[in-house]
Amino acid sequence: MARVSNNMSTETKSAAPKNITSYLQEHRVFKPSKEFSAQAHVKSFAHYKKLWNESVKHPERFWGRTAKQELVWFKPFGKVLQWREPFAKWFVGGKLNVSANCLDRWLGTPTANKAALIWEGEPATDGKPGEERVLTYRQLHREVCRFANVLKRNGIRKGDRVIIYLPMVPEAAIAMLACTRIGAVHSVIFGGFSAQSVADRIQDSGAKMVITADGGYRRGAVVPLKKNVDDALLIKDANGHSLTKTIEKVVVLRRCGNEVHIAEGRDVWWHRELEYVDANCPAEKMDSEANLFILYTSGSTGKPKGILHTTAGYLLGAKLTSKYVFDLRDDDVYWCTADVGWVTGHSYIVYGPLANGATALMYEGAPNWPEPDRFWRIIEKYGVTILYTAPTAIRAFMKWGDQWPKKHNLASLRLLGTVGEPINPEAWMWYHRVIGGGRCPIVDTWWQTETGSIMITPLPGATPTKPGTATLPFFGIHPEVVDDQGNAVPKGSGGKLVVRQPWPSMLRGLWGDPQRYKEVYWSEVKGSYFTGDGCRQDEDGYFWIVGRIDDVLNVAGHRIGTSEVESALVSHPSVAEAAVVGRPDELKGQALVCFVTLKTGQHATPELKVELRNHVGKEIGPVAKPDDVRFAEMLPKTRSGKIMRRLLKQIASGVEIKGDTTTLEDFSVLAKLASDE
């Protein structure tokens, strides 16, 4: 077996791409088995190549044909693509509805009585098993129609923005689909975000409604979601103006039964509202380019970016990739373990699987609650055939030990997937061997909130895989690795990953900020979409992602902007200045290390470290809590006052300081920082 060294290094934006080096050497190749290929949608590598070549040579022909085949239209589209860089319009003039494509189209077919969602609740603290619920397509359709009428009853109209801040319960999918049914634009906020984050997103989106729950279960505790919303609605800016004045209604789902405050006239209970409505709600005829949802994600500077997706193109991307990448068959039980608060949950729990008439499983709780065999227990119980999860989870499973999966019969699994960050070959091999029993292909899928759907991925019946690479582009996608001038670099060299031509599920912009959209994605490399990732192509043309090249960290699969954490830190009264960098972490991929200088008179104590961690948790959410807070008298700066993050990264990783330090203003700072543990 080949020796594998996994030493990935990325550099800051200004230094990229010449310093992006990937030392990953991986020679193992896994071909799809004959049995798998025989029943797959795409049965051979040659067939994939043929289809891909055609799709990028004649993208409009390819996308026009698939959009007609895959989606149900109220009114056919005319032009396939109108491209005025960087603004795309796909399937111009067409009319359709996302919830009708996910639900109504299956009524009157055998799929109507098939399970659309299988939901498993978190086990109770007293050891009782979690609740289970199954919603057939017919039942889900009914619930979505009823809740869509609740939205209308509470003043929501086409184009209005609705915040969804719910735990992982079927009502999260119901609320999303209900919005799409009436043409409202949803913005789902991950349940782990804080009141401040909720307020910021309400303010930016100008939402009229929040849909939340009294609480959500997490490892036996109740997360007070409604209380967080109440707090968010009280937050004011520096001038004393409310951040959330656009909110008119809050719909509250009863989940945990914990006590909540109900503001008369503003807050209504989900179950009470259902008493007033029927299940008759025709789907709105929406324009192909009607706004579908906004999802906030971290950028390298400033506040979170509201990634905007629109109707037809997004749905086509989610549907087509679900079908081919997960090779969906009618009898599959498909499980994506992401939270609906992230794009993976949008595309691969809700829209992609349902548009294909698949059965999707949804689990409310954590993988190690009450014991680390939770996932394997669920797979055995429901006969899950496809599992899609994150490398950070796989590394945690490895750490917890083989005994947990070994307790369960995982023979139903036929395909495995990963997403969110590069998977290290060791984790890939473990996943393959211990979870997949050596028989399941692994699809390592590279994509982003911005791309809407999977971009680089193996097709499981066609593409030979190698541990650690997302392999080759999906149909209609044309990625390339380029240098600073935008020229393709030779195979084997590192560079920036770009996408050369528009694709239907691409973001249409940043909510309310077209200028930032242009700057972030379309100005770095002329004429191409810039992903922010560093990459290398091997001799077979396989893409090896080496991580972000901007100041965005990938912590346990969550994108976190260092500048957001920095501004949370300096909002603490003791902090003068803060710089946040990443250091490699075995479990989480990257860990957050914060260098903090204090205001005069403040003391660097262990208690303050804890307080600052909690403060960031409160400001942004537990996902952004720093792993390490280090106090410093000064931060290393250039003569022009720029913090030298490159040096801080090296200090945080405990490596010897290399590279140019001649611009450093005060050399003594480095020695002091390195000695502070």
Ligand code: PRX
């Ligand atoms: O750096 C890449 C990494 O995650 C980033 C996108 O994060 P987000 O928008 O939160 O979406 C995550 C789920 C799609 C990318 O820019 N990333 C995602 N998938 C992979 C990956 N890095 C390597 N391999 C992957 N399969």
